[in-house]
Amino acid sequence: MSSLEKPTACILCECNCGILAELGGSDSRRLLKVMGDRAHPASRGYACEKAHRLDHYQNGRDLLTAPLRRRGDGTFEEIDWDTAIREVSQRLSRVRDEHSGDAVFYYGGGGQGNHLPGAYSTATRRALGSRYRSSALAQEKTGEFWISDRVMGSSTRADFEHCDVALFLGKNPWQSHSIPRARVTLKTLSKDPARTLIVVDPRRTESAELADIHLQLRPGTDAWMLTALLAVLVEEELFDQDFVSRHVVGAESLFEVLKSVRIAEACAHAGLPESLVRRTARLIGGAKAFSSFEDLGVQMSHHSTVVSYLHRALIALTGSFGKPGTHFVPTVLVPLTGGASRRTSPVVSAPIISGLIPCNVIADEILCDHPKRYRAMIVEAANPAHSLADSPRMRQALRSLDTLVVIDCAMSETAALADYVLPAATQFEKAEATFFNFEFPHNTFHLRQRLFAPEGARLPEAEIHSRLVEALEGLGEAVYKPLRDARAIGLEAYAQALMPVLFDPKLSGLAPVILYRTAGLEEAQREGAVLLGIAFKAAMENGESLARAGFAGTPIESAIKLFEAILNQPSGVVFAVDDWSQMMARLGTPDKKFHLDLPDMIEVVRDLAAQGPSARDARFPFVLSAGERRSYTANTIIRDPMWRKKDAQGALRICPSDAEGLGVVTGDSVALTTSTGSAVVPIEVSDTMQPGHVSLPNGLGVSYPSDEPEFGSGKAAGVAPNELTASSSRDPFVGTPWHKHVPARVERA
Numbered sequence: 001m002s003s004l005e006k007p008t009a010c011i012l013c014e015c016n017c018g019i020l021a022e023l024g025g026s027d028s029r030r031l032l033k034v035m036g037d038r039a040h041p042a043s044r045g046y047a048c049e050k051a052h053r054l055d056h057y058q059n060g061r062d063l064l065t066a067p068l069r070r071r072g073d074g075t076f077e078e079i080d081w082d083t084a085i086r087e088v089s090q091r092l093s094r095v096r097d098e099h100s101g102d103a104v105f106y107y108g109g110g111g112q113g114n115h116l117p118g119a120y121s122t123a124t125r126r127a128l129g130s131r132y133r134s135s136a137l138a139q140e141k142t143g144e145f146w147i148s149d150r151v152m153g154s155s156t157r158a159d160f161e162h163c164d165v166a167l168f169l170g171k172n173p174w175q176s177h178s179i180p181r182a183r184v185t186l187k188t189l190s191k192d193p194a195r196t197l198i199v200v201d202p203r204r205t206e207s208a209e210l211a212d213i214h215l216q217l218r219p220g221t222d223a224w225m226l227t228a229l230l231a232v233l234v235e236e237e238l239f240d241q242d243f244v245s246r247h248v249v250g251a252e253s254l255f256e257v258l259k260s261v262r263i264a265e266a267c268a269h270a271g272l273p274e275s276l277v278r279r280t281a282r283l284i285g286g287a288k289a290f291s292s293f294e295d296l297g298v299q300m301s302h303h304s305t306v307v308s309y310l311h312r313a314l315i316a317l318t319g320s321f322g323k324p325g326t327h328f329v330p331t332v333l334v335p336l337t338g339g340a341s342r343r344t345s346p347v348v349s350a351p352i353i354s355g356l357i358p359c360n361v362i363a364d365e366i367l368c369d370h371p372k373r374y375r376a377m378i379v380e381a382a383n384p385a386h387s388l389a390d391s392p393r394m395r396q397a398l399r400s401l402d403t404l405v406v407i408d409c410a411m412s413e414t415a416a417l418a419d420y421v422l423p424a425a426t427q428f429e430k431a432e433a434t435f436f437n438f439e440f441p442h443n444t445f446h447l448r449q450r451l452f453a454p455e456g457a458r459l460p461e462a463e464i465h466s467r468l469v470e471a472l473e474g475l476g477e478a479v480y481k482p483l484r485d486a487r488a489i490g491l492e493a494y495a496q497a498l499m500p501v502l503f504d505p506k507l508s509g510l511a512p513v514i515l516y517r518t519a520g521l522e523e524a525q526r527e528g529a530v531l532l533g534i535a536f537k538a539a540m541e542n543g544e545s546l547a548r549a550g551f552a553g554t555p556i557e558s559a560i561k562l563f564e565a566i567l568n569q570p571s572g573v574v575f576a577v578d579d580w581s582q583m584m585a586r587l588g589t590p591d592k593k594f595h596l597d598l599p600d601m602i603e604v605v606r607d608l609a610a611q612g613p614s615a616r617d618a619r620f621p622f623v624l625s626a627g628e629r630r631s632y633t634a635n636t637i638i639r640d641p642m643w644r645k646k647d648a649q650g651a652l653r654i655c656p657s658d659a660e661g662l663g664v665v666t667g668d669s670v671a672l673t674t675s676t677g678s679a680v681v682p683i684e685v686s687d688t689m690q691p692g693h694v695s696l697p698n699g700l701g702v703s704y705p706s707d708e709p710e711f712g713s714g715k716a717a718g719v720a721p722n723e724l725t726a727s728s729s730r731d732p733f734v735g736t737p738w739h740k741h742v743p744a745r746v747e748r749a
C-alpha cells in the first residue's frame with residue numbers, strides 16, 4: 001500500500017467490500033483510483049466495477065456546505081450551526097411538549113454503508129421521547145424478518161461457498177451482490193459440474209445466464225412455483241425425514257395442504273414445465289448441502305410473506321441448516337432483524353416489525369386529522385420523497401408536517417422539502433461502519449477511518465446528535481468530566497466509570513453521545529466511540545464467539561480488546577468465530593425447533609393451491625418491475641448521472657415481440673402509465689425479458705446540477721420509479737410494497 005492509498009470501503013451495496021482508495025487531485029480530495037483491499041477479512045481483495053466510480057459521490061456538486069433554514073417565501077437561507085441547533089431543538093421539543101414524543105417520527109439512520117448515524121440518533125430520539133421510526137428495511141425485508149422470527153426465532157444466511165446446490169429466489173447476485181465475492185462464487189458454482197446453480201427470476205438475468213437451471217416463471221407466481229416444488233418433495237418423499245422428525249414442529253399441517261396441491265396446475269400457473277420443477281425438486285431434495293437466498297424480486301412482489309414462509313419450509317424440510325454448505329445464524333454486533341412487537345402504528349394500527357413502521361403507511365399516518373398523527377419528522381441519511389411508494393403523496397405528507405428536519409450530505413428530494421437541512425459529513429469525511437455483518441464462521445467488522453476532513457460546515461452525524469442532545473437535555477461537563485478523567489487513566493478505568501452511566505435509566509439512552517464526547521478517540525476514528533458500548537453488549541451476549549476470535553476475558557476485558565482491535569485494524573477485524581455444532585442452539589424458538597404450523601400462512605397456501613393468479617386489469621396489460629439493479633445502478637447516494645458509463649437515462653427493458661407489437665426499437669421512447677402516474681422513457685429491446693414484462697432500473701430520477709446538455713441543470717436523469725408506484729399495493733400482513741409487480745400500460749410516445 002502506497003502512502004496515497006488509504007483503506008476504506010465501498011458504500012454502494014450491503015457487502016461494503018474493503019477497498020484501497022488512491023487519493024489525489026489538486027486539493028487531494030479526489031478518489032483517483034480504487035482497488036479491492038486484500039487485507040479486508042470478508043471481501044479479500046474483491047470489488048466490482050461500481051466501486052471505481054465513488055469519486056462521483058465524494059465530489060458531487062450537490063453536497064451541502066452549510067445548515068439551511070426555509071424562508072417564508074419557500075427558498076432556503078444559510079444559517080450558522082448554533083442557530084440551527086437552537087431552532088431545531090426548540091421546534092421539535094415544542095411538538096413533543098404539545099403532542100408527546102410519539103408525534104416526532106424518525107426515518108432513516110443510514111444506508112448500506114453508514115450505520116453509525118442510526119446509533120447516535122437513538123440519543124436524540126430518547127431526548128425527544130420519539131418512539132416511532134422506520135427505514136428502507138421496512139420497504140424490503142420486514143416480511144422475511146417476521147416469518148423467520150415465527151418459524152425459527154432467528155434470521156439466517158447461507159454458506160454458498162460450500163453448498164452443492166444453490167438457489168437464488170428473486171435475486172440477481174451478479175448485480176445486487178449481498179453475498180461476499182458474489183461474482184466469484186457464482187462463476188465457481190457455474191463451472192463445477194458437481195454443483196448446481198438454480199435461479200428463479202422472470203427475467204434472464206446475468207446470474208440466470210450462469211445457472212444450470214433457470215426457472216423463468218411468470219412475474220408474481222413464485223408462490224405457485226414454490227408450492228409445486230414443495231408438493232413434489234412431499235409426493236416423492238424427497239424431504240429429510242430424520243431432520244423433520246427431530247427438529248421441525250407442525251410439518252404435518254403443511255404436508256396435508258401440499259398433498260392436495262395439483263402440481264401440474266401450479267406449474268402451469270407459474271408458466272413452468274412440470275418436468276423442470278420436478279427436476280429442480282429432486283436436485284434440492286438430493287443435495288448434500290443446499291443453500292438459498294431470497295431477495296427483493298420476491299419480497300416486493302405478490303404473496304411476499306407467504307413466499308418467505310414457503311422458502312423457510314424448503315430449508316426446514318430439506319434439513320438445510322446447521323451444517324457446512326447450508327444455512328446458519330451469524331453472530332451479529334448489532335441485531336437489525338426481529339419480529340413483531342406488541343405495539344402497532346398509532347394511526348392505522350399497522351404492525352411494527354423489527355421496530356419499524358411499514359413505509360407504505362407513513363403518508364397515511366401523517367395525512368389525517370387523527371390526534372396521534374406524526375407532526376414532525378427527522379429524516380437522516382435517507383430520501384423518502386424519492387424512495388417510498390407514491391412519491392407525489394409522500395411529498396404531500398412531508399410538506400404537511402409542522403417541522404421536517406433533514407440530516408444529509410446532499411440536497412436530496414426530501415431535503416428540498418425540509419424546514420431545516422443539517423449538512424452531514426460524507427461517508428469518507430468521518431469514521432463510519434456498517435452493521436450488515438453476516439459472515440460465518442468468521443464474522444467481520446470494519447470501522448473505516450475518515451479519508452478527508454469535512455468540507456464547509458458539514459459535520460459528522462455524531463456531532464450533530466451530540467449538539468441536539470446537549471440542547472434538549474442540558475447534558476454537559478457534569479457528566480462528561482469524570483469520564484474524561486477516567487479515560488486519561490486508561491480504557492479500563494474509563495470502561496469501569498462508564499458502567500454506572502450504562503445502567504442509569506436517565507443516562508443510558510444518551511450513552512452514544514456521552515461516549516462520543518468522552519472516549520477521547522483520534523479525529524480519524526472519533527465517530528467509532530459508540531462501538532465501545534456495542535462491543536460491551538456483544539461481549540455480554542456472545543462472549544464465547546468473541547473469545548474464539550481472540551477477545552477473551554470478563555465482558556469488560558473482552559469489550560476493550562475488541563474495541564482496540566477495531567480501532568487498530570483499518571481494513572477490518574474478525575470479531576466472532578463460530579462453529580456449525582452450535583447452530584441448533586442458535587434457533588431463537590423456545591424449543592430450538594423450526595415451526596411450520598403457522599395457520600395464517602397455511603391458509604393462504606391452501607387458498608392459492610385452489611386458485612390461479614388473479615387476472616390482469618385490461619387497462620394495464622404489462623407487469624412493471626420497478627427498481628432493477630443494473631451495472632450502473634446502486635443505492636441513490638451517487639446523484640451525479642455521469643457516474644453511469646452506460647444507460648444514463650435508465651431505459652425501460654422490453655422483450656422483442658412486445659417492442660415489435662408497439663412498433664418501437666431500442667432508443668425510441670414510450671409512454672409508461674400506471675394507476676399512479678405516467679412517464680416517458682427510452683426503451684431497450686432485450687431478449688432477457690418475457691412478453692408482458694417490462695423493467696425499470698432503480699436509483700434514477702434524482703435531480704442534479706449538471707452541465708451536461710443531456711441532463712440540464714437540476715433536471716432529473718431518468719424516471720424515478722416511485723412516481724409510478726402505489727402505496728396501497730402492498731403485502732396484507734406486513735405492508736411491504738409490491739414494486740416488482742406494478743400493473744402498467746406501455747404505448748408509443
Ligand code: SF4
Nearest residue numbers: 010013016017047048
Ligand atoms: S457495489 Fe457492492 S460488491 Fe461492488 S464493490 Fe461495492 S460493496 Fe463490493
